[in-house]
Amino acid sequence: MSTVPDSQLSTPAPSKFRLAFQEFLDGSGGTVLYFVVIVLCLMGGWEGAKWLGQETDYRLELGSVKISLNITRDLNMPHLKDIAEALSKPSQRQGPPLIEILVEKASYTLRLAIIGFTIGTIIGLALAILFAHSRLLERGLMPYVVASQTVPILALAPMVIIWSENLFGSREIGMPMITAYLAFFPVTIYTLRGLSDVPPTALELMKSYAATRREILWKLRFPNAVPYIFTALKITAPASVVGTIIAELPTGIQDGLGGAIINFAQYYVSGPSRLWATNFVTAMAGILFFVTVAVTEWLVVRWKRPSNRLDRWIDTFLKNLGRVVPLLRD
């Protein structure tokens, strides 16, 4: 270190590491901390409730009020330790640990979810662009688009699977169709909003250049809609996982999470932890998909002031990452 007398420096310059750490804590670090604290609280609440049930023999008496705590029995709420154990142990004799099986099934379901999500997004975008260009089509078709979402997907799924088997000789082809059916709607609604929610002067500017409709679409309306589209995609990404699981149920295919959920639900009494473990992995798959979309949004929508918590979080997180791996945003 240099030998500058302390008196000449009012405050010693903080080290690079300290600065980086401070920024980490202000941004993504703070959020991580927050997240960890909440998870710990939820875990504490779960185990605390179980402890209370055990201590009171599942009947809590407060004066004359009797509250049943049966819900906290091991069958209803397995110990977190047991759920973790179920993940690490084989579910069948001689088999690999449950977590390995579940990850494999999750990747199967995610793959189909991504296909359905992609098809749904393309259909959603196409409909929105069509509607934005023709009031007549919008007025004529929009009611059906809305009505399509009032049909319970659970009732529709078996029919689509049967059609798919009869038409293509494969039940699997029908599954992304069901997911797409669920995913296109928010994309249409949000994109349409983004295409038309253009400041009047921005439109007049294009008019002053005598721009064509196509130029107005691709240079103004569509870029304007991009943040709206990502809002829709952040809704449809986790919903696609759920949609795919629902689509799996009537097929009887055992390769995905849907099969695992049915299977472990049937044997719930003999091993509740396994269903809980499956639910945990399913949630993780949905979150993974969501985060992927959120990061993509951050990479694409670079022109915006980082406004919401998630944006800022990804912003600082990737900046920190960028210090280690200097290939992201300078």
Next chain:
Amino acid sequence: MTAVQDTKVIISIKNLNKEYVSSDGKVVRALQNINLDIHEGEFVSLIGPSGCGKSTLLRLIADLIPPTNGQLTINGHSAHEARENREYGFVFQSATLYDWRTVLKNVQLPLEVMRYSRKERDKRAHEMLKLVELSDFADHYPWQLSGGMQQRVSIARALAFEPNLLLMDEPFGALDEMTRERLNNELLEIWGKIPSMTVIFVTHNISEAVYLSSRVVVMSPRPGRISQVVNIDLPRPRGPETLDSDQYFHLISQVRHLLREVHD
């Protein structure tokens, strides 16, 4: 050089009327019997209280809205043709930059629409940014710029395809006084560099109108019409000494009195 009548007429307006139907079904006379000739190289301000139709008149010239009846020609043909031929640049009160484009890309927007080559787009956009002294901000996004800088980008964008007519709708209305003064001088400098450029400038700021213009068109509301045209024969180039001159103060009070009459 105030021999305005010797130069070519760029904009000719005869008996122009604009009516529209308000949301409660009433017919509103936005502009009544407008007659005005604007010559090449002039700097004309339209001034008046809100509701006098000054912005409406500018939008009619730009063919952003259609007139009800009357005659309006630009460079000898209709306003619609002038727009199709890209004969004017328009500057709005809000800078109206596209958020998703960098400063440079915003300036290139009209050039893209008008199918300039990539090389030409780059060359012109850089030139324009130099003109408004924002070369260092070429790669910034609009939100990273102050209001005054955004408006300078919007002026650069309007001039990028070298129109000989610049239409400005209260371009500095949302800026603070210091920034406004600076941009007024910058605008005069740019206008001075391109002798054939005609500027029509809508404002509700009297001193700004007098300082910039060769003519100030005073308008009155309900129905919107031209009440008087004041020639501003302050010497050019104008600068800080103009702001201190008696003639400048005299012209300001003249316009102010006209506006007061109009308001009552």
